Amino acid sequence: MKQELIELGTHVIRHAENLGATQVEAYLESTRTIEVKIEKGLIRLAAEKLDAGCGVRVALGNKLGVSYVTSILENDLNQTAQDAFSAARSSVADPDFKSFTSTQPSYPIVKGLFDTELDQIDCEQAVEMMTRAVQASIEVSGKERNLIEGGFTAESKTRVVVNSQGISVLSSETKAELEVYSAIGTGDDQCSSWEDMNSRNLAAINPEMIGAKSAQNALALRGAKSMDSGDLPLILTPRALWAVLGTGFVNALNARQIQDGNSYLADSLGSQIASSELEIFDNGILPGALGSRSFDAEGFPSKNTPLIHSGILQNYLHDSYSSTKDEVECTGNAIRSSYRVTPSIGASNIVVSPSTLTLDEMISEVKRGVLCTFTFDRPNFVTGELSAMVMEGFLVSKGEVQHALKNTLFGIKMQDLLRKTIRVGSDIESRAHVLTPSILVESAKITSGQ
Amino acid sequence: MEDIADLAIETGLNAGASFVDIRLEYTRKTNLDVVNEVTRNTILATEKGAGIRAFVNGSWAFGFTSDVTKHGIQKASESIAKMAITASKWVEERYEIEAPSFQDRIEYKAKTPIDETPVEYKIEQAKQLSKDMSQIDVRVKSARIIYRDVYTELCVANSLGTMVKEETGRIVFIPMCTAKDEKSAQRAHIALGLTGGLGDMPDELMLMLVEEPSRIALSLLDSKAVKGGVYDVIADPPLNGAMIHEAFGHACEGDSLTSGSSVLQDRMGTSVGPEHINLFDDPTLKGHVASFVYDWEGTRASRKQLVTDGILTEFMHSLDTASRLEMKANGAARAMTFMYPPIPRMSNTFMEPGDWNLEELIEDTKEGIVMCNVNYGYTDSTKGSFMFKSVHGQLIENGERTDIVRDASIAGQILDILPKIDAICNDFFYDAGSCGTQGQMAWVMSGGPHIRLRQVPVGGV
Numbered sequence: 001m002k003q004e005l006i007e008l009g010t011h012v013i014r015h016a017e018n019l020g021a022t023q024v025e026a027y028l029e030s031t032r033t034i035e036v037k038i039e040k041g042l043i044r045l046a047a048e049k050l051d052a053g054c055g056v057r058v059a060l061g062n063k064l065g066v067s068y069v070t071s072i073l074e075n076d077l078n079q080t081a082q083d084a085f086s087a088a089r090s091s092v093a094d095p096d097f098k099s100f101t102s103t104q105p106s107y108p109i110v111k112g113l114f115d116t117e118l119d120q121i122d123c124e125q126a127v128e129m130m131t132r133a134v135q136a137s138i139e140v141s142g143k144e145r146n147l148i149e150g151g152f153t154a155e156s157k158t159r160v161v162v163n164s165q166g167i168s169v170l171s172s173e174t175k176a177e178l179e180v181y182s183a184i185g186t187g188d189d190q191c192s193s194w195e196d197m198n199s200r201n202l203a204a205i206n207p208e209m210i211g212a213k214s215a216q217n218a219l220a221l222r223g224a225k226s227m228d229s230g231d232l233p234l235i236l237t238p239r240a241l242w243a244v245l246g247t248g249f250v251n252a253l254n255a256r257q258i259q260d261g262n263s264y265l266a267d268s269l270g271s272q273i274a275s276s277e278l279e280i281f282d283n284g285i286l287p288g289a290l291g292s293r294s295f296d297a298e299g300f301p302s303k304n305t306p307l308i309h310s311g312i313l314q315n316y317l318h319d320s321y322s323s324t325k326d327e328v329e330c331t332g333n334a335i336r337s338s339y340r341v342t343p344s345i346g347a348s349n350i351v352v353s354p355s356t357l358t359l360d361e362m363i364s365e366v367k368r369g370v371l372c373t374f375t376f377d378r379p380n381f382v383t384g385e386l387s388a389m390v391m392e393g394f395l396v397s398k399g400e401v402q403h404a405l406k407n408t409l410f411g412i413k414m415q416d417l418l419r420k421t422i423r424v425g426s427d428i429e430s431r432a433h434v435l436t437p438s439i440l441v442e443s444a445k446i447t448s449g450q
Numbered sequence: 451m452e453d454i455a456d457l458a459i460e461t462g463l464n465a466g467a468s469f470v471d472i473r474l475e476y477t478r479k480t481n482l483d484v485v486n487e488v489t490r491n492t493i494l495a496t497e498k499g500a501g502i503r504a505f506v507n508g509s510w511a512f513g514f515t516s517d518v519t520k521h522g523i524q525k526a527s528e529s530i531a532k533m534a535i536t537a538s539k540w541v542e543e544r545y546e547i548e549a550p551s552f553q554d555r556i557e558y559k560a561k562t563p564i565d566e567t568p569v570e571y572k573i574e575q576a577k578q579l580s581k582d583m584s585q586i587d588v589r590v591k592s593a594r595i596i597y598r599d600v601y602t603e604l605c606v607a608n609s610l611g612t613m614v615k616e617e618t619g620r621i622v623f624i625p626m627c628t629a630k631d632e633k634s635a636q637r638a639h640i641a642l643g644l645t646g647g648l649g650d651m652p653d654e655l656m657l658m659l660v661e662e663p664s665r666i667a668l669s670l671l672d673s674k675a676v677k678g679g680v681y682d683v684i685a686d687p688p689l690n691g692a693m694i695h696e697a698f699g700h701a702c703e704g705d706s707l708t709s710g711s712s713v714l715q716d717r718m719g720t721s722v723g724p725e726h727i728n729l730f731d732d733p734t735l736k737g738h739v740a741s742f743v744y745d746w747e748g749t750r751a752s753r754k755q756l757v758t759d760g761i762l763t764e765f766m767h768s769l770d771t772a773s774r775l776e777m778k779a780n781g782a783a784r785a786m787t788f789m790y791p792p793i794p795r796m797s798n799t800f801m802e803p804g805d806w807n808l809e810e811l812i813e814d815t816k817e818g819i820v821m822c823n824v825n826y827g828y829t830d831s832t833k834g835s836f837m838f839k840s841v842h843g844q845l846i847e848n849g850e851r852t853d854i855v856r857d858a859s860i861a862g863q864i865l866d867i868l869p870k871i872d873a874i875c876n877d878f879f880y881d882a883g884s885c886g887t888q889g890q891m892a893w894v895m896s897g898g899p900h901i902r903l904r905q906v907p908v909g910g911v
Contacts, residue, residue: 069496262637
C-alpha cells in the first residue's frame with residue numbers, strides 16, 4: 001500500500017500536467033483508526049475506520065486551485081485532478097504565489113513516530129484499555145455514583161507528498177489517545193472533570209493513571225464557590241496552557257496572519273515581547289512527540305525553531321507561501337490534519353523550557369490569587385485581549401489552595417501575559433502538541449459572580 | 451443504490467446484528483475564500499462513500515468505506531457486525547432499536563441549483579461582495595468573503611424497512627471585515643445561510659452581508675475593552691440564540707441524557723425558567739441552513755418545543771436515545787458525513803419573542819451593557835456551566851447607550867441562567883453558525899429576540 005500511494009500521487013501529477021497545470025501537488029493519506037467510546041462506564045460504540053483519500057493543489061501560472069476526494073480509486077483521482085485544475089482556471093491570480101516546495105537536500109530522521117503494536121491493535125485490545133481506565137476511576141470514587149464517559153482512539157497513518165517540483169516523500173506514523181470524564185456524586189454535590197493522554201506509542205498510555213486522575217480532578221472541584229473580584233496573580237498549569245499557548249500564542253505567530261496585520265504580534269520580530277523567564281521553541285523533530293514529523297504537510301523538512309529566547313521574539317511560523325512572500329527561510333510549519341483540509345500554518349510541538357520550581361513552590365509564593373487548571377478560551381488575535389472562563393480552578397490564599405471556583409473568569413492581554421510571566425515551573429507535561437510546565441503571571445483581572 | 455443498501459443490511463443481519471443501517475452519500479462541495487477581490491482558496495471537493503452501523507444487545511459498532519462495490523460493502527458490513535458482537539460482551543443495558551420506518555424521496559429544486567452552477571459564477575459573486583465591502587469606507591483594509599456550498603445526495607436505509615433518499619443544497623456566506631485606523635485594527639464577521647440555490651437569499655440579507663461586518667468593525671475602532679464585573683446584560687438576537695444553543699440546547703440532546711450527564715436529567719415536566727420562556731428546535735422551517743425533511747437515520751424531522759411556558763417539555767432524539775429512554779424518535783440525528791455515526795443534534799434553535807420594546811428596555815435597564823453577536827461559545831453539560839463571548843457591545847448608563855465595548859464574555863450555570871431572564875423583546879433575528887460536538891461539525895441556526903439578564907458575571911480584560 002505504501003509504495004502504491006507514491007505511484008498514485010505521481011499519477012495525479014501527470015494527469016493534471018496533461019490537463020495543462022503548471023505545477024501540481026498531491027497529498028495522499030491512508031489511515032486505519034480503531035475507536036472505542038464509553039458511556040456510564042460501559043462500551044457504547046466500537047468503530048474501525050479505513051480512510052484513504054487525496055488532496056490536490058494545482059497552479060496555473062500563479063492561479064491556484066484545490067480539490068480533494070475521499071477515495072484513491074483511479075477514476076476518482078482523475079476527477080479530483082480535473083476539479084483542482086478547474087478551480088485554478090477560475091481563480092484570480094495571486095502574484096505572491098511562486099512555487100510549491102522544491103527538491104530538498106535531506107530530511108531529519110525523527111525517532112519514535114511509529115509503533116507496530118499500535119498499528120496492529122484490534123477492537124478487543126482497545127476495549128481492554130478502556131475498561132482498565134474505567135475501573136481506576138471507580139476505585140477513586142468508591143461507592144459514590146460515578147458516570148464515566150470517554151474514549152480510546154488508535155490511529156495508524158501513512159502520508160505521502162508528491163509534487164511536480166521534485167518532492168516525493170512518505171512517512172508512517174501512529175498515535176493513540178485515551179480520555180476519561182468522571183462525573184461523581186449527585187445534585188449539588190456533583191463534580192466532574194477529565195484526564196487524557198496522547199502518545200505515539202501504545203505502551204506509554206497508562207489507563208490506570210488516566211482513570212484515577214480524572215476522578216481525583218473531579219473530587220478536587222467539589223464545593224466550588226465564587227470569590228471576590230480583583231487584580232490578582234494567576235497560575236496557569238499545563239492543562240490550561242494547552243489552549244492559552246497552543247492556540248492563543250501559536251495562532252498569533254502564523255506568518256500569513258502577520259502579513260495580513262491580523263495578529264497582536266505583528267511588527268514584533270526582534271522585540272522584547274516576553275519576560276526573560278520564557279524560552280519557547282517550535283520543535284518538529286522532538287523524538288516521539290505528537291507534533292513531530294520528518295517533513296511538513298508540503299514536504300518541507302522539519303526543524304527546531306526558536307520562538308522566544310531571553311524574552312525576544314525570534315521567528316514567525318512559515319509555510320512555503322508566506323516564507324517566499326517575506327523572502328525568509330521556511331520554518332516547515334505547513335500543517336494538514338487530513339487530506340480533506342487545505343494546508344495552513346500551525347505549530348509542530350510548542351516546547352516551553354522548564355525551570356526547577358515545583359508547582360507547590362509556585363503556589364506557596366502567592367498571597368492571594370487564582371490557580372487555573374483548565375480553560376478553553378482563546379484571545380482576540382488582533383488586540384491580544386483574552387477573557388477566559390476558569391473551567392477548572394482554585395482560590396489560592398496565603399500560599400495554599402483554598403477551594404474550587406465557579407462562575408469565575410480571568411482577563412488579560414496576551415502581550416501582558418507573556419511579559420508578566422514571573423515564574424516558570426518544573427512540572428512539564430505533554431498535552432497534545434504543547435509541552436509546557438506551569439507558569440505564574442504577576443497579575444490578571446479576576447471577575448467572579450454568583 | 452437500493453441494492454447496495456439492501457446488501458449491507460442483509461449481510462449485517464446474517465452476521466448476527468439485530469439492527470443495521472447504512473448511509474450512502476455523494477457530496478460535492480465548493481469552498482471559496484476571497485480577500486479584497488483575490489481568491490485565497492478555491493476548493494472543489496467530492497465526498498462519497500458509505501457509513502454502516504450494526505447494533506447487538508445495546509452495543510453499537512460503526513465503520514465506513516469509500517469502496518461501495520458489492521464486495522466492498524459486504525466486507526465492511528460483516529466486519530462491523532462482528533465488532534458489535536465483540537463489544538456487546540461489555541454492555542449491561544440491553545434493549546432493542548424500535549422505531550417507525552419511512553420510505554420517501556426528496557428532490558432538490560432551486561432556480562439556480564448549486565450543483566449545476568459553474569464555479570466562475572460563484573467566484574464573481576464573492577468578488578462583488580468583497581468589492582462592495584471595501585468601498586464602504588477607506589478604513590476597511592480587508593474585505594473577506596468565505597462562501598461555502600454543499601450539494602448532497604443521501605440514501606439512508608435500515609433493517610426496520612426505512613429507505614429514504616434526500617437531495618439538499620446548502621449555502622453559507624461568512625463575510626469578514628478588518629477595519630484599521632491610526633489607533634487600532636478591529637475585525638468582525640457574520641454568518642448567513644440557507645437551503646436552496648444561488649439567488650435564493652433575499653436582497654436585504656445580501657446587503658447585510660456587506661454592511662453588517664463593516665459597520666461592526668468600524669464601530670469597534672472607537673471601542674474600549676470591557677471592564678470585568680457583574681452587569682445587567684441585554685443580549686442581542688444572535689447572542690441570545692447562542693446562549694439558548696450552548697446553555698440549554700446541548701443539555702436537551704438525547705445522548706447527554708442517556709449518558710446520565712445532563713443537568714436536565716429527571717427534569718422533564720418541571721419548571722426550568724420563568725413562565726414567559728418558550729424554546730424551540732425546528733428543522734422543518736423552510737429554507738434555513740439547518741433544515742431537513744428526514745434526519746441522517748431516515749426519521750422524518752419534526753418541530754420540537756424544548757421549553758413551554760418555562761416547563762421542560764421535549765428532548766432531541768436519535769433512534770438510539772429514543773429507544774433507550776422509551777421516548778419517540780423525533781428526527782434529530784445528524785452526521786457530519788458518512789464518515790461519522792449520527793448523533794442527536796440541534797438544527798434551527800430559537801426563543802419565541804415576547805412583548806418588550808428594545809429602546810424601552812434599555813431605558814428601563816439604567817446601568818448595564820448591551821452585548822452583541824457571538825465570537826464563540828461552549829458548554830460543559832456535566833458541570834452545567836457554559837461560556838460565550840460576544841463580539842461587540844455598548845454600555846448603558848442612566849438608561850442610555852454610551853461607550854462601545856468589545857470582547858465581553860458571559861459565563862454561568864445552565865440552570866441559573868434562564869431564571870435571570872426578566873424581559874423578552876418583540877423583535878427576532880436568526881444567524882448561522884457551526885457547532886462542533888464529538889468531533890462532528892454541523893451547520894446550525896440560532897436566534898431569538900433581544901432579552902435582558904439580571905446580574906450576570908461578565909468577563910473583561
